[in-house]
Amino acid sequence: MNSTPPPLWDDLVSTALLGTNRRAPADSRTAAREGTRGSPPPPKDAPTTLLDAAATETLRLRAGLLPAPAAPALPLSPQDPRPPLPAPAARRLTLLLSDRTQPGGRRGAAPDLMELLPQWLAAANAHGYAPPPQSLPPLLDAARGRTDLRPAALEFAGPRALWLARLNPDWRFALRATAGDGVALPGPEETERVRQLWEEGLFAERVTLLIALRSRDADAAREMLAATWPTERAEDRLMFLDSLRAGLYPGDEPFLEQALSDRSRNVRSTAAELLSALPGSALAGRMAARASTCVALDRLAEVPSIVVEAPHECDAGMERDGVIRTAPTGRGERSWWLGQLVEAAPLGAWPARLGGRTPQEIVALPVTDGWLGELHAAWCRAAVRQGDAEWSRALLGAPSAPGAGGPGAVSLAERARLLGTLPASRRADWVAGFIATHGLSEAFQLLGVCAVPWAPSLGRAVVDALDIARDAGSYPWSFSGVMGLAERCLAPEEAARLDALLAVPEKSENTAPGAGSYWAEAFQRLAATLRLRGEMLRELEGA
Numbered sequence: 001m002n003s004t005p006p007p008l009w010d011d012l013v014s015t016a017l018l019g020t021n022r023r024a025p026a027d028s029r030t031a032a033r034e035g036t037r038g039s040p041p042p043p044k045d046a047p048t049t050l051l052d053a054a055a056t057e058t059l060r061l062r063a064g065l066l067p068a069p070a071a072p073a074l075p076l077s078p079q080d081p082r083p084p085l086p087a088p089a090a091r092r093l094t095l096l097l098s099d100r101t102q103p104g105g106r107r108g109a110a111p112d113l114m115e116l117l118p119q120w121l122a123a124a125n126a127h128g129y130a131p132p133p134q135s136l137p138p139l140l141d142a143a144r145g146r147t148d149l150r151p152a153a154l155e156f157a158g159p160r161a162l163w164l165a166r167l168n169p170d171w172r173f174a175l176r177a178t179a180g181d182g183v184a185l186p187g188p189e190e191t192e193r194v195r196q197l198w199e200e201g202l203f204a205e206r207v208t209l210l211i212a213l214r215s216r217d218a219d220a221a222r223e224m225l226a227a228t229w230p231t232e233r234a235e236d237r238l239m240f241l242d243s244l245r246a247g248l249y250p251g252d253e254p255f256l257e258q259a260l261s262d263r264s265r266n267v268r269s270t271a272a273e274l275l276s277a278l279p280g281s282a283l284a285g286r287m288a289a290r291a292s293t294c295v296a297l298d299r300l301a302e303v304p305s306i307v308v309e310a311p312h313e314c315d316a317g318m319e320r321d322g323v324i325r326t327a328p329t330g331r332g333e334r335s336w337w338l339g340q341l342v343e344a345a346p347l348g349a350w351p352a353r354l355g356g357r358t359p360q361e362i363v364a365l366p367v368t369d370g371w372l373g374e375l376h377a378a379w380c381r382a383a384v385r386q387g388d389a390e391w392s393r394a395l396l397g398a399p400s401a402p403g404a405g406g407p408g409a410v411s412l413a414e415r416a417r418l419l420g421t422l423p424a425s426r427r428a429d430w431v432a433g434f435i436a437t438h439g440l441s442e443a444f445q446l447l448g449v450c451a452v453p454w455a456p457s458l459g460r461a462v463v464d465a466l467d468i469a470r471d472a473g474s475y476p477w478s479f480s481g482v483m484g485l486a487e488r489c490l491a492p493e494e495a496a497r498l499d500a501l502l503a504v505p506e507k508s509e510n511t512a513p514g515a516g517s518y519w520a521e522a523f524q525r526l527a528a529t530l531r532l533r534g535e536m537l538r539e540l541e542g543a
Contacts, residue, residue: 094135161174218251237259252278399430
């Protein structure tokens with residue numbers, strides 16, 4: 001049986017891959033019948049001959065195509081009932097989406113448009129606008145490359161984003177972000193659809209359903225979870241349990257108490273953490289009793305002091321309540337157990353235990369035998385877990401205190417978490433005082449927890465600190481993180497205060513070469529960005 005010769009197109013592709021200097025293109029009739037093996041040395045016009053043959057073969061293949069059945073018509077795009085963007089805002093969106101500045105590239109004094117897109121989307125969503133249809137593809141492309149954009153971008157894109165995502169696999173992330181492959185969640189009255197999606201849906205769909213149902217009826221959502229709890233995988237139980245954080249309330253306690261006996265240690269730990277966030281729970285009471293045996297007030301000392309006797313063992317009851325027996329490498333077991341007990345104990349139990357003192361007075365007490373850092377660190381974690389603003393203020397101390405954080409803040413990360421429990425105005429005032437005293441070198445993490453746009457007091461403190469840093473003569477690169485935050489978080493009204501900083505300052509003996517020009521450029525970019533943000537907001541308001 002004779003073997004079938006390879007198709008001519010495959011032969012042409014092989015010649016192109018090998019190169020015409022190694023394999024000459026054959027005559028199309030000869031190649032189709034015999035192949036091209038044993039070809040003579042290639043002529044000089046071999047590349048042109050190859051391209052001509054490829055063009056001829058392409059035309060032949062296209063001419064030989066047979067008509068195919070018509071594909072089914074695409075479903076119609078859903079309507080978006082929201083009002084359209086004002087024309088100036090639509091033009092601005094086009095500019096923001098077309099910015100192609102390379103990350104990390106030098107921008108000079110020009111604003112970074114892609115960094116302004118998240119704020120533009122948040123403002124547009126607040127107004128309830130619908131996007132121009134032609135902006136949806138570049139918007140979905142931008143969201144595909146930046147996961148931080150996706151929630152706001154998909155909210156703005158609306159129902160048509162899901163329609164497009166079903167047609168383009170590059171945009172499938174939009175479907176994964178919603179339950180049921182983009183289908184609307186069942187309503188509370190659709191009990192059969194709720195049951196079917198919970199029992200048969202994908203894991204992401206089930207989590208979305210649980211969170212949505214919990215926001216409407218917390219008891220029904222918890223009962224739905226409890227019904228299938230014994231059959232769920234350990235990793236799924238952990239994620240389901242974590243979804244109870246939002247809207248956690250005392251009615252969840254019986255279910256969480258049962259989860260303390262779960263087979264998975266991670267599930268048990270999460271259940272214990274959630275229960276300790278309920279100060280009136282039975283677990284919180286048990287932890288308070290254990291912690292009170294370890295921490296007491298020495299009333300006989302000349303100066304009242306706190307004495308600490310860390311646990312000598314971790315018994316089965318402690319482990320069931322979430323205490324992890326094995327300490328991390330380099331950490332003593334007893335201090336490890338103590339920290340977990342104090343962290344899980346209700347903060348409201350300490351004033352009675354320590355002489356009726358307020359949190360501020362308790363934090364100011366000396367602690368014997370070097371236990372102060374461990375005890376205060378545990379109180380910091382407890383204040384964050386329980387959202388206790390009074391204890392957070394006590395542990396933070398005055399922002400002007402030496403060491404920049406008061407007696408209880410053991411790190412910048414702890415301070416940032418404590419600040420997160422305070423109202424936005426108090427948070428901004430504390431960080432402004434911190435910057436006024438300690439400058440910007442350690443302020444980046446603290447600024448990240450402040451509400452946007454920054455309050456006037458915080459904005460003034462940041463601009464003044466940048467001015468002081470400029471006068472010190474160093475380069476602005478050490479403050480690039482703070483400068484980037486300022487571009488996004490300073491109120492646009494602060495642009496006028498920057499006018500005095502736009503010129504190149506006079507050079508002093510301490511000024512690094514070229515530093516003044518770099519600072520002027522950085523301030524020019526900051527001012528231009530703030531003014532651009534102001535224009536964006538006015539365009540969205542239709543002004």
